[in-house]
Amino acid sequence: MPSTDPKLMSGNANRPLAQGIARRMSMHRGMRVGLVDARVERFNDGEIFVEVFENVRGEDMFIIQPTSNPANDNLMELLIMADALQRSSAGRITAVIPYFGYARQDRRTKSRSPISAKLVANLIANSGVERVLTMDLHAAQIQGFFDIPVDNLYASPIFELDVRHHFQGSMDDVMVVSPDVGGVTRARELAKRINAPLSIVDKRREKAGEVSEMTVIGDVSGKKCIIVDDICDTAGTLCKAADVLIDAGATEVHAYITHGVLSGPAVGRITNSRLKSLVVTDSIDQPQPVLDCPNIRVVPTAPMLTQAILNIWNGTSVSSLFDTDTLEPLYEPFYPSLALGQTA
Structure with a gap:
C-alpha cells in the first residue's frame, strides 16, 4: 500500500x-x-x-x-x-x-x-x-x-529576514538598487518589504557580456546600497555596478542574488571588488572556492x-x-x- x-x-x-x-x-x-x-x-x-x-x-x-x-x-x-x-x-x-x-x-x-x-x-x-x-x-x-x-x-521574503537581521539599527540608511531597468520589479519587491528607497543602475551594452556604460538613477549618497538580482554569472556587471555606486557616494555596497551561478572569473572578481558582501541562496550547490570566499555568504532555502x-x-x-x-x-x-x- x-x-x-x-x-x-x-x-x-x-x-x-x-x-x-x-x-x-x-x-x-x-x-x-x-x-x-x-x-x-x-x-x-x-x-x-x-x-x-x-x-x-x-x-x-x-x-x-x-x-x-x-x-x-x-x-x-x-x-x-x-x-x-x-x-x-x-x-x-x-x-x-x-x-x-x-x-x-x-x-x-x-x-x-x-x-x-x-x-x-x-x-x-x-x-x-x-x-x-x-x-x-x-x-x-x-x-x-x-x-x-x-x-x-x-527569495525576497528570505532576503528581507536576512537584511533586517544584518542591518539592525541602520535600516534608515539602506537603499535597494536594481542593476538594470529589467530588474526593477524584483528590486521594488524587496524595497517595499523593508520600507527602503529604490535606485536603478542603467547599463548599456555594446555587445553581449560586456557593459560599456553605467549610470546611477537616484541619489545614493551616504547610503548602504543593496543590489538585488536573480542570477549572478561571471559577476562582471555586479562588480562594475558596485564601483559606480561607491563613486556616486554610497558608503557600502552589498548584493543579494538568488542564484549564484558564479562561473569563470566570478569568485576572483568578487574577492577583489568593492562589494562588502554577496549573499546567495543554496539553490545551486557551491564549490569550495565560493564557500571559502570571505565576502560571499550562502543562505538556506x-x-x-x-x-x-x-x-x-x-x-x-x-x-x-x-x-x-x-x-x-x-x-x-x-x-x-x-x-x-x-x-x-
Whole structure:
C-alpha cells in the first residue's frame, strides 16, 4: 500500500540541499524522512543510468534537482529520474527545480534563435512530471511555457529576514538598487518589504557580456546600497555596478542574488571588488572556492522548500510562503533576534 508521506528523491545536482530538505521534513513530520534509495550514475561513455531500489507505486514523489552547471547533465538526470518513476507507477511526480536552467533564453532576441526555456519546459512535461516547484524564475512568463502547474517561490521574503537581521539599527540608511531597468520589479519587491528607497543602475551594452556604460538613477549618497538580482554569472556587471555606486557616494555596497551561478572569473572578481558582501541562496550547490570566499555568504532555502513541498502534498496554499510572517518561525534558528514579537 502507498505510504501517507511524501517521498523525496535527488539527483547529483545538489545533494546537500536535498538532504537539508529531508532533515527539515523529519522535524515537521516527527519521524525520520530520508531520500529514496536509488542510484543515478553514468556509463563510461557518459550516458546516465537511474535505478530505484524502493517501491514507489502510488507514491507522491518529489524529485529535487536544480538544472545548474553542468546544465545538460543535470537536466537529463531529472528527465530520466522522472521517466523511471513514471514507469514504476508513481502516483504523482513533482519536479523541485530551485534553479531552472535555460531560463535566460526565454524569447527570441535575434532572428533564427531558439526559445530554449520553452523547449526545456516541454521536455520536463513530457517526461512524466505533473507539477513543477521552482524559485525566482528569470522571467515570470516562463510559468506559461509549461502545460502543467508551476509554483514559483520568491527569495525576497528570505532576503528581507536576512537584511533586517544584518542591518539592525541602520535600516534608515539602506537603499535597494536594481542593476538594470529589467530588474526593477524584483528590486521594488524587496524595497517595499523593508520600507527602503529604490535606485536603478542603467547599463548599456555594446555587445553581449560586456557593459560599456553605467549610470546611477537616484541619489545614493551616504547610503548602504543593496543590489538585488536573480542570477549572478561571471559577476562582471555586479562588480562594475558596485564601483559606480561607491563613486556616486554610497558608503557600502552589498548584493543579494538568488542564484549564484558564479562561473569563470566570478569568485576572483568578487574577492577583489568593492562589494562588502554577496549573499546567495543554496539553490545551486557551491564549490569550495565560493564557500571559502570571505565576502560571499550562502543562505538556506531548505526551510521554505520543505514547507512548500508539504503544502503541495497536503493540497494547501503555496502562496502563503510569500509572506514573511509565515517564514519567520521557519527561519528563527538562523535569525533568532527576529523571532515573532522581537522584530527590529
